[in-house]
Amino acid sequence: xxxxxxxxxxxxxxxxxxxxxxxxxxxxxxxxxxxxxxxxxxxxxxxxxxxxxxxxxxxxxxxxxxxxxxxxxxxxxxxxxxxxxxxxxxxxxxxxxxxxxxxxxxxxxxxxxxxxxxxxxxxxxxxxxxxxxxxxxxxxxxxxxxxxxxxxxxxxxxxxxxxxxxxxxxxxxxxxxxxxxxxxxxxxxxxxxxxxxxxxxxxxxxxxxxxxxxxxxxxxxxxxxxxxxxxxxxxxxxxxxxxxxxxxxxxxxxxxxxxxxxxxxxxxxxxxxxxxxxxxxxxxxxxxxxxxxxxxxxxxxxxxxxxxxxxxxxxxx
Amino acid sequence: xxxxxxxxxxxxxxxxxxxxxxxxxxxxxxxxxxxxxxxxxxxxxxxxxxxxxxxxxxxxxxxxxxxxxxxxxxxxxxxxxxxxxxxxxxxxxxxxxxxxxxxxxxxxxxxxxxxxxxxxxxxxxxxxxxxxxxxxxxxxxxxxxxxxxxxxxxxxxxxxxxxxxxxxxxxxxxxxxxxxxxxxxxxxxxxxxxxxxxxxxxxxxxxxxxxxxxxxxxxxxxxxxxxxxxxxxxxxxxxxxxxxxxxxxxxxxxxxxxxxxxxxxxxxxxxxxxxxxxxxxxxxxxxxxxxxxxxxxxxxxxxxxxxxxxxxxxxxxxxxxxxxxxxxxxxxxxxxxxxxxxxxxxxxxxxxxxxxxxxxxxxxxxxxxxxxxxxxxxxxxxxxxxxxxxxxxxxxxx
Numbered sequence: 001x002x003x004x005x006x007x008x009x010x011x012x013x014x015x016x017x018x019x020x021x022x023x024x025x026x027x028x029x030x031x032x033x034x035x036x037x038x039x040x041x042x043x044x045x046x047x048x049x050x051x052x053x054x055x056x057x058x059x060x061x062x063x064x065x066x067x068x069x070x071x072x073x074x075x076x077x078x079x080x081x082x083x084x085x086x087x088x089x090x091x092x093x094x095x096x097x098x099x100x101x102x103x104x105x106x107x108x109x110x111x112x113x114x115x116x117x118x119x120x121x122x123x124x125x126x127x128x129x130x131x132x133x134x135x136x137x138x139x140x141x142x143x144x145x146x147x148x149x150x151x152x153x154x155x156x157x158x159x160x161x162x163x164x165x166x167x168x169x170x171x172x173x174x175x176x177x178x179x180x181x182x183x184x185x186x187x188x189x190x191x192x193x194x195x196x197x198x199x200x201x202x203x204x205x206x207x208x209x210x211x212x213x214x215x216x217x218x219x220x221x222x223x224x225x226x227x228x229x230x231x232x233x234x235x236x237x238x239x240x241x242x243x244x245x246x247x248x249x250x251x252x253x254x255x256x257x258x259x260x261x262x263x264x265x266x267x268x269x270x271x272x273x274x275x276x277x278x279x280x281x282x283x284x285x286x287x288x289x290x291x292x293x294x295x296x297x298x299x300x301x302x303x304x305x306x307x308x309x310x311x312x313x314x315x316x317x
Numbered sequence: 318x319x320x321x322x323x324x325x326x327x328x329x330x331x332x333x334x335x336x337x338x339x340x341x342x343x344x345x346x347x348x349x350x351x352x353x354x355x356x357x358x359x360x361x362x363x364x365x366x367x368x369x370x371x372x373x374x375x376x377x378x379x380x381x382x383x384x385x386x387x388x389x390x391x392x393x394x395x396x397x398x399x400x401x402x403x404x405x406x407x408x409x410x411x412x413x414x415x416x417x418x419x420x421x422x423x424x425x426x427x428x429x430x431x432x433x434x435x436x437x438x439x440x441x442x443x444x445x446x447x448x449x450x451x452x453x454x455x456x457x458x459x460x461x462x463x464x465x466x467x468x469x470x471x472x473x474x475x476x477x478x479x480x481x482x483x484x485x486x487x488x489x490x491x492x493x494x495x496x497x498x499x500x501x502x503x504x505x506x507x508x509x510x511x512x513x514x515x516x517x518x519x520x521x522x523x524x525x526x527x528x529x530x531x532x533x534x535x536x537x538x539x540x541x542x543x544x545x546x547x548x549x550x551x552x553x554x555x556x557x558x559x560x561x562x563x564x565x566x567x568x569x570x571x572x573x574x575x576x577x578x579x580x581x582x583x584x585x586x587x588x589x590x591x592x593x594x595x596x597x598x599x600x601x602x603x604x605x606x607x608x609x610x611x612x613x614x615x616x617x618x619x620x621x622x623x624x625x626x627x628x629x630x631x632x633x634x635x636x637x638x639x640x641x642x643x644x645x646x647x648x649x650x651x652x653x654x655x656x657x658x659x660x661x662x663x664x665x666x667x668x669x670x671x672x673x674x675x676x677x678x679x680x681x682x683x684x685x686x687x688x689x690x691x692x693x694x695x696x697x698x699x700x701x702x703x704x705x706x707x708x709x710x711x712x713x714x715x
Contacts, residue, residue, distance in 0.1 A: 069547075069549075070547065070548060070549065073548070073618075094549065094553065094554075096515075096518040096546075096549075096554045096555065097485055097486070097515040097516065097518050097519060097546055097554065098518050098519055098520060100520055101518075101520065124484075125484065125485075127484075128520075128521075164406045164407045164408075165407070166407050166408075166469060167472075167483060168471075168483040168484060169408070
């Protein structure tokens, strides 16, 4: 109890005796590694890994199409570079400036049999498409009694803070969609995860939202396996083992939390467990339910409290 | 002796100008007090008659428009330089090349008309009454900026100017709403709602146009068509590039946006239409931007440098206007040079202020979030970190 009080009052950044010399927006990207059994790897950053994943999707699925604003020349973040040249103008094409239209168009194409991969140029602009995503895409299978679905729809969008984006180029809207049954919401932390997760989303039989932390596009570099591979959705990753407290995050924050774990260990002698949630919806209940001492996000807390109310000291933030 | 007599005579005449105006049209400098020009013909949609193509320009107005356009051009150049020096961060969309649009429209607006536009808003902010310091200091985030530095490039405001909006097309229904309010207020005020050629494909524009036509709202939907939506040319984005007809049942006018007089005339016509209760109107002003979409875009990957040069040399709004003034003796070259010098001085001083003025304090981080919060505690970075909400000054629209 004393430990919990100490942590909750002092671990949190500004009241803490920890000396944090960097600015709060700084973080160090920590690359994942893969074992040698994964085969040949290539140095790729996040947008190259996503580009690779999209290329594999288009090569393996003749019904796959990619569309969005400015995707033809490669996209404002270069995620779709070379794809139009390789796969043709009928499969990789630009749309006009109309997010609601792009989402609705994608739902229609997916319902009729295409593997539709839509790009929303910045996650901040996904809000006009909110109705289409939550009311049309998410509920299609349910309301038609299983007769129709738009499961082959994937919507990708760059998200999160980049330092100079301010109101409309920095938003992290995953929480808005996290309460919408019927959707899957995924946020990768690096290139290796992104390539596998994106391919999984594209092939998943449910409409998926794939939010890519834009600050990682260039700064996140890993040795990514060149082969085609997928990664399981709804599976959280335990990145750092620990006993005293658990930190749960996703996307860019995973790397910030890694630093926090290290600082806590060095300066407070506290052992932190770090979990990357990876899939926000549906989230990995098994992995999270097993943790002991949890510092948890609000929307997770109610259902977990239902399961294990008496066992924890939880702090909903 | 004779020349002195003539000069005295001229001065006397000038003072009694009303009765003797038909005889002497020269002011004492040997310059004209007004001149007449022809504009390019307007194209009309669902209108029997349009704005006049023969316009009269007074010397006083000419000097004002010239100065305003030069101020905007210089201010935007200064903003571009400040951005390159990394003193302005974030996003910065420049209006260079499009000056005739805002100057021409403002010339026909009454003091109680409203304007709302998208993110290419610096020129509009200036013409609606914020001085160069207010604009540049806002860009550099200082307290002397028009929004105390909190808004930045895309969020500049002043009375009757509703911004400055970042999301493409989001301002279109807002414009219809402002027009409704103006109608209810009983003035014959009109709302000028501006958007670009890219935003012309947003669904909400057609929702707003429908409401405006249905309820006869005094709103002018103005498409500032500069040929490119970011990097996409109009032909590759729009099934119909005749933006002035896209209102379908809403009457429309096509205007040469590089001619400040044509813009002024068309706006006068449109305001008259809306202010007399005939409902909305669409205006397409065809213009051009010299810089890229924003400072992150060089602007040359989707169009040739030759194209940009060609517009600069043949259709530049300021050069064209200057030639008109000089060829009809509305002003002398020296006068215009003086204006240029003055503009340069004002902008240089404004840049100095924008670099040196203070920023607001951190206490403003949690200011003006809500109107009357029951609980003035605002959560900080952590659950135990509370900041205090405060309200700063009355709103412009309160």
